[in-house]
Amino acid sequence: MSVTQNKRVLISGAGPVGLIAAYRLAREGVPVTVFEKEDRLLDDPRAATTHPATLEMLSELDLVDDMARLGLICREFRFWDRPTGDLVANFDHELLADETDFPYVIQCEQFKLASLVYERLLAFNHVDILFEHSVIDLTQDENYVTATVSNPDGEYFCTGAYLIGADGGRSAVRKSAEIAFEGFTYPERFVVFTTPFDFQSGGDYCYRNYFADPDEWSNLFKVSGDGPPGLWRAVFPTGIDESDDDVANESAAQERMQKFFPKTGGYNIVHTNIYVTHQRVAESFAKGRVFLAGDSAHVNNPIGGLGLNCGIHDAMNLTEKLLRVWKGEADLGEMVRYDIQRRTTNHEFVQAQTIQNKKRLEAKDPLARAQNLKELSEIASDPARAKKFLLRSSLIASVRRAETLG
Template identity: 40%
Template sequence: MNRVGPADDDRVLIAGAGPVGLSCALFLTRSGIPVSVFEAESELPEDMRASTFHPGTLDVLEDADVVADLLANGLKCRQWQYRNHVTGACAVFDMEVLRGRTSHPYRLQCEQFRLTRAICSRLGDNRLFDLEFGARVIDATQNENGVEIEVERPAGPRTVRGSFVIGADGAGSRVRKAMGLDFRGETYPITSLTVAVRYPFDQHIEGLLSVNYCWTEDSHFSMMQLKDVWRVGFSPKPGQSHEEALQPERIQARLQEIHPKEGPYEIVHTGAYTIHRRIADSFRTGRMVLAGDAAHLNSPSGGLGMNSGIHDARSLCDKLAAIILDGADESLLDRYSRQRRSIALDDVQVRSDRNYRRHRVKGRKERAEVWDELQRVTGDRRLMTDFLMESSMLRSLEKAERID
């Protein structure tokens, strides 16, 4: 079927200019579909929440002309490890076993705001792309011909019409609420803390790789190397609130426990994140659809959240393009919901929860069991390949395509 150019009222409205919302804008405009993006903040947030791009995600983004920007601002991690920080013992996962299965046999360590910047730079003055800051989508309605959203702005409220609306507006999504969907799940009892540190840990801690999940005698932490800083993640100590744990003197003490040195560490960013495991009842109601954190939340352990959101964006936008440009039936969006909800529920949430619990295991016997399994997997190329196909999100993309 021949493609035809979209009419003015075929503009797709997108709530949220994070990695998922702007990925939707990128994919749609590249298909020739006009979009309007509405972002509540006054500028693109420089969020450190996510910092890993998995091979599956880089493959998804490959034909969108932004991977080169990410590579220029990131660090390729070809090996990563679980590590006993006391003894130095490690279980190393070698991404090289994925060569031939992906164009990107590595994890790319790069802050999520690098992607949003790259997308805005690529779209530039593209006539198909509108982005309005300080504009919060607070409600949405629909009929058989299109959608209307209510936008809250400093200059006053505004009503905007379009063909479809994508809710990529995060955990508190107003689009999801307008769809009347529950967001069932649970909140984990422990807050995740992140500190960005400017210090060459790799030059001072023997055996450190770019991505490290570490155990101490009674605790855990992670260390991720980015191009300019190290991202250190940990939980508050027993009895500490996250506010107490993020006091400057407490942060310095925690870093000194990891690597004692003379003088204080240079801290460039701190953050505290409540961890949820939640999912919407459906990702689609008529012409209103959800993607990313607006649709599903999971533990950040393993770096699956942003990546799965970008996978949502690609799957959704391919289907919207077929509907808007090729005249495909709108029921194609039901397949999007089935595919991506199934992956979020049965794959992403299960794996990230398993990672969360593996990182935090404390008992001597329990740790020994986990350690033996890690050694078994990393010692067998076939088992390691299977593990990395899952953790790198390559297999979840294959699974999604098999869902009708």
Template identity: 30%
Template structure:
């Protein structure tokens, strides 16, 4: 084999997957058909769950320092504020609250981390054919080169070549909802508030303005009347300049120094399967939906982390035989239901935002806006969009395998708890989950659990003590921050035997 895993696509999902696999000691190559990295992007929001994934990849700190913490969304009808939603940390022990930052900058930081781990993307290396057999996959590139890998993962977006080569269906629709995106500077008297996002409802379509790093603004507008199929960036920017004062009611608001403009149509699609033999899918190659809610990159980062530790166990020979196949199948079992829920939710939010009928606008402006002004609704919104609620309890590695008991239950996310290393130095749980498992507990029972885990996982497990004495059962925590099981060495051994064979 030329490599253990060939990752196709050097976007945020492919880069995160490659970093996670390298943390686990798996050899990786990353290829991308583009001539070089993107400098602009449509996605520009990272929720708390995404911050956690980046933290466990050791790629968060610089991004958190650079990001804009614009944690409010204020909706207007003309110059009249109608609703204000406040986002933030839901208080669930996260590494960082939501961040406003360009996906292009997230990708740049992940490339830096990938280089620290010893790899770099191979640009201008487009996949044209993938042939698999019982031992691996042979990838043929556009220049005639071939790469032999034990596994291939398609992180190559909506038009995924990997997915097509694997013969995996991608049912869904490309709908008529078209949006204009423009990055530039805004001047006005009074100036727009950069402490949060502003949005305006209008009979011809909504318009939003989000503050970005470097005194930039991201403008987004729904405009069914803009019918040009392939407009230039200047045409898009000119149209945005025209509708900006009309939609906002702010005659003095001016757009200038445009750095990027784009037009996109919404797709809603979900892959029939996340795996065909030794070929797997992650991110937009597996699921794509409307942009509202900032769920796309977030869901893809979760895919990457979930898949990485499972592939690593198989590559290392720690999961083998039929159990290895079952373990790999848990990737789809755990992640595809979430993508289904995200697709439904983003579709509903889009329909509310672009409501065109008089009844739809009345429902949105007079009913939903008042509901979303309630504090408990806003806390629920923060919690929901963060994806910190995601649990795999009902999956094959959840409570059916790991037992029940009190919270957290097997499959649940474990918060970023304050801990101590064996030498007594302070740390955080998620800071230690960088390509490793963790046994968290105190006393002789936890030591016995640690030894039981080491017998199956070797040096891939670390020993931690909770800050303070808890007296609670020891927990075996997966590398993605979810609880594998808890209890004594017998419970841990039973879970590992069931998961790994």
């Protein structure tokens, strides 16, 4: 079988990035088909932190009020010295009040954002979202791109005008387009334990906390879950030689959590997730009529909560340009700017910051460690330096930088 729709945009992947790209296009009348490998939207607990620059973009799509309703508004984040328990630095987004309408992050789980967008997409007759449909290959020529799609009935070809690969870190679109994914993979994995235990009952924690520790760094976040009292997620590196079972079995999980935050009685651990973590960027985000966005284009460690945020920035940057091309207001060469702007800022901001965040938390050398913590403390206590730090961590600086490129 073969389906051809000359002006249709094809999207591989109904994760948050694919759905947001679909929604932006659909609102402008562009016919879209989204192919999703799974039989439903993914609901594993990954991204939650949505930064000010991303909230600005999502407000253009009228999504922020719903995210705030489903999530938690969080003005501050804190760095701690885990061995001593000392608070090293508190950063308050209020310092950005004259830079953005959103001087805070919203902690809204990515599956909630994806569901919000999915529900809105259902209202459009010109959008198809096809579950259990995997894109497995592609070809393209001057005018069209054709995806080979596999579903439970077999394989077929679907031809459209453009194809967006938003199909995650193992992107079939990226591989089929023969785009290299350059970078490295960490030898350790990251484990996330989710529990309803209220950490604020025992410490001066805010909803986003980063702990430096030469033996075992950690992060601690709050999300709203199904509503009050919410859930906390504690993130740790695994040992390089630990198997998944060594990390996830009940007694090992309890031991890690008790070592992190000793308390009477065991932890109620409602989810355990273990992630292989990489720092990689595609060598190009645009190849002819094929574009990459989100994790298919770049992956990074989650310290700082940047991966999905940058995926959303990709979706917004890409669709802004693609809409002009689709409407005949610009030629395909316009998409080179998408590649330059988003790939460069990914290297300069996301890769640089997440690598630095991890190094800062895990530093083992006592002198380097002391220097890191002193620097963070000094930055946080100087409003001008703290503001500059927040402009980077909130990704406002990366959006401004992108505007100067290409």
